[in-house]
Amino acid sequence: MLFLARGGQAIDFSKLYERTGLLSYDPGYASTAGCKSTISYIDGQKGELYYKGYPLEELVAKYKYSDVCKLLLTDALPQNADESLAFELELRHRSFIHETLHNMFAAFPTHAHPMAKLSSGVSILSTFYSDHGKMKNEEDYQTMARRIIAKMPTLAAICYRNEIGAPIIYPDVTRSYIENILFMLRGYPHGRLKQGLHGTIEINPLEVEAFDKILTLHADHEQNASATTVRNVASTGVHPYAAISAGISALWGHLHGGANEKVLLQMEEIGDVKNVDKYIARVKDKNDSFKLMGFGHRVYKSYDPRARILKQIKDNLQTKGIKMNPRLDEIAAKVEEVALKDEYFIARNLYPNVDFYSGTILTALKIPTRFFTPVFVIGRTVGWCAQLLEHVKNTQARITRPRQVYVGK
Ligand code: ACO
Secondary structure (H helix, E strand, O other): OEEEEOOEEEEOOOOHHHHHOOOOOOHHHOOOOOOOOOOEEEEOOOOEEEEOOEEHHHHHHHOOHHHHHHHHHHOOOOOOHHHHHHHHHHHHHOOOOOOOHHHHHHOOOOOOOHHHHHHHHHHHHHHHOHHHHHOOOHHHHHHHHHHHHHHHHHHHHHHHHHHHOOOOOOOOOOOOHHHHHHHHHHOOHHHOOOEEOOEEOOOOHHHHHHHHHHHHHOOOOOOOHHHHHHHHHHOOOOOHHHHHHHHHHHHHOOOOOOHHHHHHHHHHHHOOHHHHHHHHHHHHOOOOOOOOOOEOOOOOOOOOHHHHHHHHHHHHHHHOOOOOOHHHHHHHHHHHHHHHHOHHHHHOOOOEOHHHHHHHHHHHOOOOHHHHHHHHHHHHHHHHHHHHHHHHHOOOOOOOOOOOOOOOO
């Protein structure tokens, strides 16, 4: 049976085995649609991304990240400023975590990767909100989602503060949802200190605006590896925060969200624009497993729209006096210039993805490299919630249980 999806046609294979005894074989699921969804839509040929039918560019230009969260969770943008503020205030007020959870974070080795701490923290959060394991109605769904979106920045900030041995900064509900994230990372108790470990503690409104847009760019991205993980784990009927914890683990990998950290480390390794050609040659060497981090995508066969918008954010910040690291910025520009003209990249449709430029900007916003992927988590939590809720609300949804082509003895 064929049905029309927005982007074309799909063949419904769901009864193939039952009717013919044949399986479809698709490692990596490159040709498999695992669900029907109304959340986000990618046109990989044109390089376009939509959330709930709205072009990403429009949402980034006209709406706050919290408005986009409301859109993804309720199908509607706030209708006016009061509605927008009411939603954001709910997030601000839900940002605190139970005090005893601090003890768990304190027990991790200081140098444990923040993504490991974060996924454990979210899993443990399920023990504080066991009721979410039996959600019955829309109110339950919304409370579960808003709670985790509100608390994720607090958990991420605690991971960071513990790692550097700095005092924990509690959420400040008088600050916007976005400003509070930067505050919890940078602030110091009593607010009198002007300089912190990463320079000035003051939060510039331009930084808040840029960070807000960065989170919107990361909010959802259809059935990527972490969203698929969240849906698969949720399909077993488990507590939603256990599924989101699994999503965090999936995002950590360097082929997925962990690439934003690796891009920066790779730029550092390249070290100088004069070495760029040497590294591009390594990419093309069949005996070398070296890959250019922040390049390539399963779905985009043209420029990732998120990378395009990130470049605009970067240029805007620079024009207004927020400095990037000039050496890393120069290397990134050179890598892109050389790669986009190179036959290897052209033949394989390899373009910069969302992770290529995000790190340069996050560095300028004084976010340490190890915390780039937790920032991705903060932005993506709403997408995971929307994907999870779409799955659990679908009474026809089944447990994910693929088959295999057995080639053993
Ligand atoms: N550098 C060099 N070559 C690459 C790259 C890259 N970054 N990406 C893909 N290729 C090559 C592959 O080696 C392969 O070449 P071949 O046909 O000669 O064997 C070809 O392009 C197709 O690539 P696949 O790996 O088959 O593509 P796939 O869709 O499976 O993987 C992925 C997509 C994982 C994103 C890949 O492009 C990659 O590893 N990129 C680097 C990591 C990265 O930036 N990940 C973040 C993605 S965005 C996100 O998840 C948020």
